[in-house]
Amino acid sequence: MNLDRLREIIVLVEESGVSEIEIEEDGLRIVVRKDSPRPATAPEPQIVAPVIASPATSDEESTVSDTTEDPGQKIHAPIVGTYFSAPSPDSDPFITVGQRVKPGDVLCIIEAMKLMNEIESEVSGVVLEILVENGVPVEFDQPLFVIETT
Amino acid sequence: MNLDRLREIIVLVEESGVSEIEIEEDGLRIVVRKDSPRPATAPEPQIVAPVIASPATSDEESTVSDTTEDPGQKIHAPIVGTYFSAPSPDSDPFITVGQRVKPGDVLCIIEAMKLMNEIESEVSGVVLEILVENGVPVEFDQPLFVIETT
């Protein structure tokens, strides 16, 4: 059992949402536990029918304030509201795929309670993907963009 | 992603008891599902509190008619009733530890509905242990004796 293997298991647990994994092998026993597990017998999340078009299915704890250096980082909605890709219907979108962004650049607007909230980037990188369409509602923590940070 | 890695994940799922693990990595997505997991949520059987002094805790399906050749075979009560080790209060017991029995030998009496049911041995062997005391109630399938069959 090397450290890479252990890391894999930890990642496995983190990604799977189980509360605990126990491995016994060649006299070596590893128990990996997580604090807030998603229980194995919990109702299947896919039965949940949120109104939001693209529900947040990412398991990561990262948000826009997350600045870890993984390439392909997801940027999540920090608030509930309606997503707008451009400052006005006639304008060009704030960002397009392939575009380079830096901290402080406006990525989109989320309208909530009649207020237009500009969502700024906190990372540097290239926009790999835009996950939502103009004018649709988004919920908290819903992935909006994938940005390749470098 | 090689087959060994995949095998490891399958083993992980099998050992963990979770129904499903989903991994997304480098554009590769693996979903491992299991059909009928045993959930960790079954009530513990030991909480059952039968009145009988020595409840049948054996997992075997064997009864007196069971003639497999295991040494130390348990003989179970075929009916519910009151166990008597001897034909009358003044008599010697039917069997004692160390005694050799053969098919047809009476091992004990179980009284039910005022009837004295003689319980006969269906195996040959030496009585290793007598598990119940004279005059106590026994339930169906409760182990009564251990007989070393040879």
Add this chain to the structure above:
Amino acid sequence: MIKKVLIANRGEIALRIMRTCHEMGLKTVAVFSTADRDSLHVRFSDEAVCIGPPESRDSYLRPDRIIAAAEVTGADAIHPGYGFLSENAAFSEICADHKIKFIGASPENIRLMGNKSFAKKTMLAAGVPVVPGSDGEVATPEEGLKVAEEMGFPVMIKASAGGGGRGMRLATGSDEFERQFKTASAEAGSAFGNEGVYIEKFVSGPRHIEIQVLGDGTGSCIHFGERECSIQRRHQKLVEESPSPVVDANLRARMGESAILGASSVNYEGAGTVEFLLDDQGNYYFMEMNTRIQVEHPVTEEVTDCDLVEYQIRVAMGEKVRKRDIPLLGHAIECRINAENPFNNFSPSPGLIQTFHPSGGHGVRVDTHAYAGYQIPPYYDSMIAKLIVRARTRDLAIRKMLRALDEFVIEGVHTTIPFHQQLLSSDAFQKGDFDTRFLETFVLKPPNL
């Protein structure tokens, strides 16, 4: 005085009976087969005795083993529940022989009502309507017409040797009687080699309406109104309600009085059910009497706010039944949740229940022995829960039931929940417009995927 009750049953009804025993301060003894070792009725009972292997015939149907279990635990009464030994006159007698009080009908009651022909004659003698018919075969059309005119049209002309609809003809009036008689007789002759026919009153649009009664064995008897049980599949009830959407106060009083007449005439003891066929003209006819507590008893409990099992035990303790009128308050519906696949001809679906979340809230009652992690054994019937709701009106009760069905989560096995959802959403059910043949033509939509 009863102090310790052995419950000679399993599943939800064993739990149901245990609940009342414990509320009354009575000790309980559960009996179980090796397949039921982890059941809740074993867990919750004060004492529990294993009586045999999984097969019912060697466990729950064995009087000797159950009596022995009562003897070793010192139980002074046995409640048989429904099914198994509940309508077994010999078992009731054996209990008496062993000085154990059988909480149910007397052996005589069970024996009499167990024979349909005796039961009908007894009821007829007591003044309870039964389906009118000729006294055996009628020889000629003229003789038949006389009988038919006495009982009133429409009538059925049926082959004595008949079955499957052949040699069976409906006559709606005197003018067509002779023609139909001759056709039926000829058909009977060619089909069964026997031209003999008899006449029976035709029951059109029949509904299964049953009256819950309670007697104390001395001729004193009361009723608790009716249950509507017409929603049946192959004679298996699936949904029951009280009151019936077609029974008004007047009809209820008359049917209740008939049921009491019949039960009193045999000095009926305990809880029982008098089953009637009700036709679309408001005429009702005795079918049979069940001498036990029934699966669907909770709908009556919910609209009368009483505990029928408590009454059973009190009557068994010698308490007398006091004549009184019991009003029905609101409307109750029961859906039987079976581990069956309604989209595959209701085939049984035993297995492991992985997720189990029963419905809750105001006006909802769930009687169940199932839980997350419970393995449904393949040896017994497939019912895993009874979902009962009560509300002020039938419309509100249907809404509440639909809500409760929506939130009843059972994963791991198929259940009849989707059937109930479609049935209760249907126009015909909501209008109360159905008879006992309703499910023969009710078409289930495919499941949502």
Add this chain to the structure above:
Amino acid sequence: MIKKVLIANRGEIALRIMRTCHEMGLKTVAVFSTADRDSLHVRFSDEAVCIGPPESRDSYLRPDRIIAAAEVTGADAIHPGYGFLSENAAFSEICADHKIKFIGASPENIRLMGNKSFAKKTMLAAGVPVVPGSDGEVATPEEGLKVAEEMGFPVMIKASAGGGGRGMRLATGSDEFERQFKTASAEAGSAFGNEGVYIEKFVSGPRHIEIQVLGDGTGSCIHFGERECSIQRRHQKLVEESPSPVVDANLRARMGESAILGASSVNYEGAGTVEFLLDDQGNYYFMEMNTRIQVEHPVTEEVTDCDLVEYQIRVAMGEKVRKRDIPLLGHAIECRINAENPFNNFSPSPGLIQTFHPSGGHGVRVDTHAYAGYQIPPYYDSMIAKLIVRARTRDLAIRKMLRALDEFVIEGVHTTIPFHQQLLSSDAFQKGDFDTRFLETFVLKPPNL
């Protein structure tokens, strides 16, 4: 007209409100924090929107996020449940600003009743009894005696700057008044550096009795009888019942009339609770008014056979309240099942529920969001179920509750079930002989191992 209700809450009360919405044919929107993604209130709702991280202050307590969720889903009303934003006047106002109907009290009602001093004055003006006291500090023993004789002995002499029992003296009659006054004043001086004292009527053997009311905002108001909530631990209610064992029909009528007087005087809208202290002489005094649905509302629903959430919604839709007397039928008790260890000072016990079998049968209601496999998050309150029973009498209700507690199986976390079992088995509880300080001296026996 309300068509879609956003439920700004979580846990059992979110499910509770959803049930009524669905029964009324209303669509629902659930909101949830990331910690509640797998909750039943999310699963059962027609729509669900994630509004923030686990911490309440960033999710369930954020008016902006909840309003945004209502806007993106087109919800036309918000039900706040209890706790969180339910008594937040600003939130009620924001809802109105956004043309979303707040299902609850008006901002004015909430604001007025949220200020204890204003609330007391309002009630006093409306003719509702409040604990009598001097108008601020009294300067001399003579002045104090005059006040005391006016309100009647016994009285408490309390330090204006006081707390924790110091500078507090009981005077049972005029003869000892001066002595106690001087002691209290001296103690106050040395303890707080301020000799000022005031006089208040002593409430002996106080019980917490609350009256459920419903108003339509135009001054029309009805009451639903009382709830007995004296079983409290550090001001947390643990057991509630209706009716109270010490309130008779006459007292109920008087307290109900007082509650209506107070609520009508402020044109109260929605469901609310007027809390009183009842002393052992049968005098009652207004304490405060809660302008929301309360945790313990089901005991009232069970004895009045009504749905208070339905009434909340109907009033919010503009329906008028019709004056009528609502009788209490039987007796209901609620036990709060918390994930706490009663044998370790009620310390919270979050974690994974491994086994979960709620109680069932006639007269038993369970309101819960828990299930086998549910992970109790550490972020919110520890209540995981409300167990409510109703029976004909208080004695029978206690028996039924003990039976229901016995069969409620929760494994994996500690719960308050053993506490409730000991409490309901105690002589004092069974006799109804307790006041709000009862649990201070109630000794829990160690658990059975």
